[in-house]
Amino acid sequence: GAGVSQSPRYKVTKRGQDVALRCDPISGHVSLYWYRQALGQGPEFLTYFNYEAQQDKSGLPNDRFSAERPEGSISTLTIQRTEQRDSAMYRCASSLSPRQGTDTQYFGPGTRLTVL
Amino acid sequence: GENVEQHPSTLSVQEGDSAVIKCTYSDSASNYFPWYKQELGKGPQLIIDIRSNVGEKKDQRIAVTLNKTAKHFSLHITETQPEDSAVYFCAASMGGNNNDMRFGAGTRLTVKP
Numbered sequence: 001g002a003g004v005s006q007s008p009r010y011k012v013t014k015r016g017q018d019v020a021l022r023c024d025p026i027s028g029h030v031s032l033y034w035y036r037q038a039l040g041q042g043p044e045f046l047t048y049f050n051y052e053a054q055q056d057k058s059g060l061p062n063d064r065f066s067a068e069r070p071e072g073s074i075s076t077l078t079i080q081r082t083e084q085r086d087s088a089m090y091r092c093a094s095s096l097s098p099r100q101g102t103d104t105q106y107f108g109p110g111t112r113l114t115v116l
Numbered sequence: 117g118e119n120v121e122q123h124p125s126t127l128s129v130q131e132g133d134s135a136v137i138k139c140t141y142s143d144s145a146s147n148y149f150p151w152y153k154q155e156l157g158k159g160p161q162l163i164i165d166i167r168s169n170v171g172e173k174k175d176q177r178i179a180v181t182l183n184k185t186a187k188h189f190s191l192h193i194t195e196t197q198p199e200d201s202a203v204y205f206c207a208a209s210m211g212g213n214n215n216d217m218r219f220g221a222g223t224r225l226t227v228k229p
Binding site for chain 1: 160
């Protein structure tokens with residue numbers, strides 16, 4: 001079946017511009033996670049949702065970062081006034097169970113963001 | 117794709133004892149193995165990781181071992197404390213930008229005072 005999809009796969013933007021990254025989880029998956037991943041390292045947690053409710057946003061670096069999942073399916077991670085240090089791979093994952101900590105997470109291919 | 121199995125699913129230990137969580141993986145090309153700790157209401161936090169060119173890595177009370185031949189890796193927590201209580205996830209990937217990263221199903225660790 002279809003896995004987690006993300007778009008765009010690559011995004012190049014100029015410093016100061018806003019960007020929106022999209023994640024489409026596996027159908028029926030309740031939990032959705034956003035991570036930021038540096039090359040060769042594991043994903044660092046940003047935020048996650050159960051259904052449409054944002055459960056934890058403690059990993060968001062600052063208030064320029066926000067995320068939403070208004071209908072409990074597709075999620076958007078928005079970065080306002082991008083800075084060069086925001087350049088990274090942004091990865092989304094979803095899991096089936098609404099119960100935290102009991103289910104495998106499946107990752108999407110990621111969006112490679114480059115801020116010039 | 118990669119398949120990661122994690123055992124046990126639940127683990128209860130007395131404060132001060134050691135805890136060991138084991139994972140196996142299927143793809144011999146995997147070379148990066150992170151461990152995450154997830155507390156109630158929080159997202160998974162990376163606590164330690166190991167790469168395939170290293171057999172063991174230690175960070176204070178936490179250590180991870182890797183056996184590439186057997187395709188298994190383990191998390192060891194010594195002198196456990198109640199604040200170690202959480203769900204722990206292992207994961208395996210080929211690193212870089214590869215999307216074939218898989219988490220294990222998690223181990224709920226309870227440390228009893």
